[in-house]
Amino acid sequence: xxxxxxxxxxxxxxxxxxxxxxxxxxxxxxxxxxxxxxxxxxxxxxxxxxxxxxxxxxxxxxxxxxxxxxxxxxxxxxxxxxxxxxxxxxxxxxxxxxxxxxxxxxxxxxxxxxxxxxxxxxxxxxxxxxxxxxxxxxxxxxxxxxxxxxxxxxxxxxxxxxxxxxxxxxxxxxxxxxxxxxxxxxxxxxxxxxxxxxxxxxxxxxxxxxxxxxxxxxxxxxxxxxxxxxxxxxxxxxxxxxxxxxxxxxxxxxxxxxxxxx
Amino acid sequence: xxxxxxxxxxxxxxxxxxxxxxxxxxxxxxxxxxxxxxxxxxxxxxxxxxxxxxxxxxxxxxxxxxxxxxxxxxxxxxxxxxxxxxxxxxxxxxxxxxxxxxxxxxxxxxxxxxxxxxxxxxxxxxxxxxxxxxxxxxxxxxxxxxxxxxxxxxxxxxxxxxxxxxxxxxxxxxxxxxxxxxxxxxxxxxxxxxxxxxxxxxxxxxxxxxxxxxxxxxxxxxxxxxxxxxxxxxxxxxxxxxxxxxxxxxxxxxxxxxxxxxxxxxxxxxxxxxxxxxxxxxxxxxxxxxxxxxxxxxxxxxxxxxxxxxxxxxxxxxxxxxxxxxxxxxxxxxxxxxxxxxxxxxxxxxxxxxxxxxxxxxxxxxxxxxxxxxxxxxxxxxxxxxxxxxxx
Numbered sequence: 001x002x003x004x005x006x007x008x009x010x011x012x013x014x015x016x017x018x019x020x021x022x023x024x025x026x027x028x029x030x031x032x033x034x035x036x037x038x039x040x041x042x043x044x045x046x047x048x049x050x051x052x053x054x055x056x057x058x059x060x061x062x063x064x065x066x067x068x069x070x071x072x073x074x075x076x077x078x079x080x081x082x083x084x085x086x087x088x089x090x091x092x093x094x095x096x097x098x099x100x101x102x103x104x105x106x107x108x109x110x111x112x113x114x115x116x117x118x119x120x121x122x123x124x125x126x127x128x129x130x131x132x133x134x135x136x137x138x139x140x141x142x143x144x145x146x147x148x149x150x151x152x153x154x155x156x157x158x159x160x161x162x163x164x165x166x167x168x169x170x171x172x173x174x175x176x177x178x179x180x181x182x183x184x185x186x187x188x189x190x191x192x193x194x195x196x197x198x199x200x201x202x203x204x205x206x207x208x209x210x211x212x213x214x215x216x217x218x219x220x221x222x223x224x225x226x227x228x229x230x231x232x233x234x235x236x237x238x239x240x241x242x243x244x245x246x247x248x249x250x251x252x253x254x255x256x257x258x259x260x261x262x
Numbered sequence: 263x264x265x266x267x268x269x270x271x272x273x274x275x276x277x278x279x280x281x282x283x284x285x286x287x288x289x290x291x292x293x294x295x296x297x298x299x300x301x302x303x304x305x306x307x308x309x310x311x312x313x314x315x316x317x318x319x320x321x322x323x324x325x326x327x328x329x330x331x332x333x334x335x336x337x338x339x340x341x342x343x344x345x346x347x348x349x350x351x352x353x354x355x356x357x358x359x360x361x362x363x364x365x366x367x368x369x370x371x372x373x374x375x376x377x378x379x380x381x382x383x384x385x386x387x388x389x390x391x392x393x394x395x396x397x398x399x400x401x402x403x404x405x406x407x408x409x410x411x412x413x414x415x416x417x418x419x420x421x422x423x424x425x426x427x428x429x430x431x432x433x434x435x436x437x438x439x440x441x442x443x444x445x446x447x448x449x450x451x452x453x454x455x456x457x458x459x460x461x462x463x464x465x466x467x468x469x470x471x472x473x474x475x476x477x478x479x480x481x482x483x484x485x486x487x488x489x490x491x492x493x494x495x496x497x498x499x500x501x502x503x504x505x506x507x508x509x510x511x512x513x514x515x516x517x518x519x520x521x522x523x524x525x526x527x528x529x530x531x532x533x534x535x536x537x538x539x540x541x542x543x544x545x546x547x548x549x550x551x552x553x554x555x556x557x558x559x560x561x562x563x564x565x566x567x568x569x570x571x572x573x574x575x576x577x578x579x580x581x582x583x584x585x586x587x588x589x590x591x592x593x594x595x596x597x598x599x600x601x602x603x604x605x606x607x608x609x610x611x612x613x614x615x616x617x618x619x620x621x622x623x624x625x626x627x628x629x630x631x632x633x634x635x636x637x638x639x640x641x642x643x644x645x646x647x648x649x650x651x652x653x654x
Contacts, residue, residue, distance in 0.1 A: 069552075069553055071549050071552060071553065090557075094555055094557055097552060097553055097554070097555040098555035100553070101553070101554075102550075102553035104546060104549070104550065106544075106546055108544075108546035108547060108549065108550035109550070110547065110550070110551075110565055110569075111569070111650055112568050112569050112572065112648070112650055121554070121556075121564055121565075122554035122555060122556060125556065125560050125564065126554065126555040126556060126560070154650040155650075156650055167550075170554070171553075171554070174554060174555065180553075
């Protein structure tokens with residue numbers, strides 16, 4: 001079965017115009033204590049690719065993308081993000097984090113800062129952008145996620161969907177090369193899921209490199225170049241969305257899809 | 263529309279209406295809070311009777327029968343039968359309560375009038391005035407120039423206070439700290455303790471959560487040692503034992519030793535309060551900060567500490583209040599704070615009367631209460647101000 005996974009990795013995807021490698025993970029292993037949470041992960045993401053990572057809960061999807069900006073530390077193997085290898089070197093880690101945006105399940109906006117301040121804090125203090133320019137950029141992205149009128153409010157005054165859109169805008173303000181989404185719609189009311197997905201679709205249309213952990217299979221079909229299916233800490237199957245959904249190979253994938261696509 | 267059809271479509275919005283009258287106004291409040299049940303009604307009546315029993319005598323002592331300062335009021339009035347609090351005595355000794363044995367200005371002490379009485383202790387009064395002028399705008403949230411204000415208050419002002427009170431330069435008479443006393447000393451110890459213990463406590467709390475073993479161990483040891491020792495023991499050790507370890511002929515000022523002792527002692531408590539706030543923050547906050555590229559110090563300074571400290575304002579102010587009251591313990595090692603000044607003044611034979619000591623202690627208690635109550639109200643105001651409506 002591992003052989004099959006290997007071939008799946010090399011399966012050609014849509015060729016991007018000026019493709020380069022955005023993320024390369026080779027032979028990566030991670031343990032939480034004695035628990036082997038990620039096993040032998042190999043994953044290559046080209047610039048402009050949209051990867052959806054699916055799988056049952058506890059399969060290590062979130063842990064995998066959290067390793068990419070080193071919110072989690074891996075113990076074996078290599079992770080190279082935009083040409084920089086992640087090691088315990090804090091300078092390198094901060095360098096990678098500046099270029100990699102992340103959107104969390106629970107938004108994690110800063111409740112003591114206004115929406116605008118949430119968006120300008122990192123550009124001002126990490127990138128050294130002048131305040132006026134940072135605010136201009138922030139308003140641009142807030143308009144893009146369609147909530148410029150909320151700029152002076154605080155996160156606690158916004159709905160879940162609005163908060164998640166602010167979280168996306170906050171990440172975009174750092175002008176990242178890669179965006180990670182960790183179950184961005186899982187904590188939202190059903191009525192608000194679409195507004196967040198719409199923003200993500202428009203990001204994908206603009207050619208952003210995206211890794212998305214999600215249970216929204218409709219989104220995966222619509223925007224993903226590749227779907228990665230994980231189970232028990234391993235990549236079990238990887239394919240383009242059409243073949244992944246219509247013709248799953250691995251027994252576990254078939255079972256999973258039959259459970260969620262009624 | 264068929265009446266018994268289950269399908270239902272609302273055609274109009276129910277308008278908002280005011281709450282029923284019984285739950286509003288004075289009558290509603292009294293009914294809800296004082297007479298909501300039989301047992302509550304009984305407690306209300308018993309409580310009211312208790313107050314009627316204790317309040318009149320207290321009022322009589324403090325105000326009704328009290329001897330107020332004025333023309334021709336002497337100690338004989340306080341000695342009269344049925345006399346209440348001897349406020350005339352407090353008025354007469356007021357400068358002692360505030361300044362202790364701080365030397366009077368040689369010129370102004372010979373003059374008459376209000377200005378002269380202020381100028382008699384102009385060095386201390388100037389310290390008070392400048393401190394107030396710097397502290398009020400610092401605590402006033404809407405005013406600008408906070409950075410300049412902070413530098414002036416936390417850096418320049420202590421130096422100013424030191425030279426102003428100690429003297430020995432610019433032609434000022436030198437005043438050793440043993441002559442400082444009264445409210446002045448209480449405020450100095452309280453303020454220094456507060457200003458030093460909060461930042462030090464924050465550093466210790468961060469250190470205790472550090473991943474670096476040496477820093478972590480040091481912080482834990484520091485906190486646990488200071489917390490496990492009573493403040494009185496700390497003060498005794500500072501004043502009695504420390505000199506034994508010093509080289510012959512070398513002394514450290516007694517007040518300075520007490521200041522260090524009180525500050526470090528409260529810093530250990532403050533560290534635990536701050537740690538509580540740090541632990542209450544969800545991990546997502548520091549992860550979000552990290553994912554934006556903020557390093558440890560920026561993440562702490564902009565994201566974690568502002569929220570953590572806001573959460574523990576009640577605990578911080580609790581420590582401040584405890585610290586301010588604990589300053590009275592320095593009396594034990596012979597530092598002349600407000601309480602010690604009161605004790606000494608109470609022994610004064612010029613005003614010897616049965617109520618002299620009680621009046622003195624009531625006065626000292628009232629001063630402590632005023633400062634602590636002020637801190638408490640200020641902290642409540644800040645809590646409301648900083649509340650952005652999001653309990654994360």
